[in-house]
Amino acid sequence: MIRDIIVKWAPLLVLVFLVLLFPIFEWLEDFRAGKDHIYLLDSRFFSVRNASRIAVAATPGLMVAIGVTFIIIMGSIDLSMEGSVSISAVIFAFAFLALGGTLLSWAWLAIPAAMLVGAGIGFVNGLVHVVFRIPSFMVSLAMGFVGTGLALVLTGGDRIRIEDEVFRSLLTVRWLNFPIMCYVALLALLVAWFIQSHTTLGRNFYAIGGGEELAQASGLNVARIRVLGFALAGVFFALGALMAVGRIGIAETATGNNFMFISIAAVVVGGTALWGGIGGIPNTLVGILIVYVITNGMVVIGLPSWLQDGVLGVLVITAVVLSTSRKSISFVK
């Protein structure tokens, strides 16, 4: 019981701990240099400006992580995010430029188009997984390769620039110190949370994750729910792609790079169990913040950037180990 409570709240505690930890290093540094420094108040890390920086960096990852959260709650896994993000980004960029190149023209259609592409890839993922009875990690891994490959074919390795000021205002226009994209992400987060907790589909993900055979016996159409889940995840991957393009103004094959590890890290570090049924969207928000607070904090206190990947690697393993109940599993492959 106590273990359950710790596991439930540990991610949030870790986040708070990290947020308070990094300023200590800054304080120590200034203390040694003999400068005046009031803990937290004079911190470069613990400031609105830096919070905004973290938020902007985290938005694309958050969208992708939300997508994969739905899948992990079902007890499956989707590893197609890198390919899905790349191909969504590239198709968005092409459509956007072809349709006028500014959000104030028909080019806005490129946004729903990209989301459709994401949903389509997810749909195929789910369909192949369910119909051919292939484990989801493998189907989605392969689909991811196909997505990246397709993006490469379309771009021929080139970068596509999106210079429309209206679209770029996602990043450039700030309300209350935070760029618009943060608010868009917040909206998407709320929608995801709503789907998770207030729709039959969302609840059925939990039912499948908690006991697929039991859910099937209760009359749920598990195959259909799975396919829908993968399609939904695809939509959020596409949103991640839009955010990523909005952030740097470039769509390319490499747009999707690193999202696989970051998003899965965020989900498991946030406390969603890989076995399904436990966790959810709020956990993923905490998880992605932990990931980016670490990344950002390490830069602020001057730790080398190469450390990040390794730290995340260790963190992921620790999180999975902590969230795993030994008794419920006999063999792991």
Next chain:
Amino acid sequence: MTHEILRPHFPWITLVALIVIVGIANPAFFSVSGFVILMADVIPLLIMAIGMTFAIYIGGIDLSIQQLANMVTVMTTVYLAQFGISVALLVVLVGGLFGIISGFVTTRLYVPSFVSTLAIGFIALSIAKWLSNQRALFMDATLRDAHFGWMFGNTMGVPHELVIGLLLAFFAWLLQTRTPFGRALKAVGSGELAAVASGIDVDRVKIFAFGLSGMFAAFAGLMFSVKLSGGDAQLANGFLLLAIVAVLVGGTPLTGGVGGIINTVIGTLIVMVIRAAMVYLEIDATQQQMIFGIVLIVAIALTIDRSKLRSVVK
């Protein structure tokens, strides 16, 4: 039923069919010397795929091999001057160690292998970035030739690379088919519960399998680094997909227990022929990844043994 009987023969039939098709379209393909060169080119991939075979054969997967190979290219380049030829031993041991850690995390800490190996891969990436200062490094050509020149020469028209690859494949094949470890590996891959009930140390077998995967990945990294005369934290990127394709196309299914090293050799040759065909058909290199991704999906669907999956596929 006929499908079940034919299944073990699919891989080589596919290979022969592909060779014939490509050969008819382009008779130059049949030239022995051209074939030998093609094969020599594919050796690092073969070595990686052989390692991966061990991981898949026990029903797992090793997503860290690409990052391990990357790290090894950097390590080799950095430590060549200091250790000379012994750097080979060093990197293979380090690769094995990483694999063993993956295996340990998978079996003893109950982390599924696709997550544990992914995470371990990122730890390797971290080390690669640190050692390389995140730059591409270059080897001293004289040092390289002095210590590793033997890797890429020719003896009577036979590239040394090819010999090394075949020796390693033979060694792996021996291990898989003729040793107590290989027998235990088969038992674990075919029926893990029965293996436990027969007193086989299943965890140790699995850890060792991941260790082998790491060692072979490291050796492949070593070859890359010598071949390209340098090291970089991204040098081997792209090989993960090809290695998985080679194993699965060869007929070792994700469900483990069937197939093996010979199959992977065939699978690697299939990959090689497809690549050669793409060159001949003037298919742009940018399409390679997409094509192999699709090949992968088809291969998984054809090889997977559904009777072995539990009723629920996640």
Next chain:
Amino acid sequence: MYQLKAVDKHFPGVHALQAVDFEVQRGEIVGLVGENGAGKSTLMKVIYGAYQPDGGEIKIDGKRVRFQNPRQAMDHGIGMVFQEQSLIPNLTVMENIFLGFEKQFVTFGVVSWRAMATAARAQLAKVKLDIDPTTITSDLSFAQRQLVELVKVLTLEERIDGDLVILLDEPTSVLAEEEVKLLFQIVRGLTKRASFIFVSHRISEVLELSDRIYIMKDGAVVDVVHSNDADLDDIQHKMVGREINSEYYREHKQQAYNSNDVLVSFDNVGLQGSYRNISFDLHAGEVLCLVGTEGSGREAILRTVFGRDPCNAGRVKIKGEPVTAFSPMAGVRRGIGHVPRERKIEGIVNGMNVYENMTLAQIRKFARLGIMNVPAEKQLANEWIERLGIKTPSVAKDCGGLSGGNQQKVVLAKWRSSGSDILLLDHPTRGLDIGAKEDVYEMIREMSANGVGILLAADTLEEAIGLSHTIIVLKDGEIQKRFEYATGSKPSLYDLVHHMI
């Protein structure tokens, strides 16, 4: 109202249901009893639609019906309250109750939790369970979960217009006495709306609750009694039935064991949640049988001896050596062989051939300089194929393709060829045809004569009595009674059943 007529069900090698007639009247509570393997669970699966019978017919109100799946049976008012927990632990109580039927609470795609909670509360009131329907199911006690299971089925009441038939499979096994009383009260109260089929090992409870009782044995209904004019003894006798044929179990070959040579010794051993205070000695040449119902702890004891479930109380000695580290690897090294119940999954490796399976427990012995000596393996396999009469086209035949009896012989050969002198047999004859069973009995006698100590969990009581020197009756993880005897003075089935339930 609900009727089965001459229903038959076959499985490969087993005639699981033989011309079963079964009938439930409106508002009636019908009991169903029988030993493990008597066909109760198959019959239940036919009733709630998980199996389709391959002979006979099912009628509701005289109309013939056929169910493809449980959902269709539910639509005809037939619901099943499962013995094993069928609730999804991470969902709330109300979500479990309405799983698959959420549509009634959805408007414009949004689930109204409030409406669902209200409806759930109304359902829970039917069984007088006063819990918050938004509680997470895993936080409930077993008794509460059992009631929620019942509630889940009772939602049929509103969905279906016609009569209801509700199956209760061992609903009392996790309940305390008070809770059982409450459950019975609730069930009786519900008979206005529904009929019940009550399946249980606890015959006294079946007698108390049911109006009529069907007694099953070997896939057939042997008797139907009215609970008013039946008593416990009577039912128990009918359940176990037939006389033992001593020839069948090779009783004349039974020899006295060597009581000086103790192979396995348990001294007050316990494993939390499975068994406690277990003490016994297994001697060379002895066949010691553990008898008890499912969950009595006998499987767990076998697993502890083998090293798979470490005990957490008491002392275990094997061949005089105290066991400190439990693992199957260590067990095999100590000379223990395990013939598991799940032969196809744990017994043989499906995908490995006959000789590979036979040498699996002794791979290292067949390695020369690190290379497997295959000819030696084949030679060993051929010897044992001849010795045990294993029918296989060759030593290279995949074991998965052999018949059940031959697979079991391969498993036995695996342990005997590696020199195991302690053998754990977990339902060694399950699913075998009669000829193969006799072969296994023959082998047990032979091994026993050779000084092998055998710990047996038998498939039937007759088997237990026929084969063993010693029988230990277990109930709820504790030893109830111990029978020591020689041929000719064996206990009767009734003696055993009496202590089991």
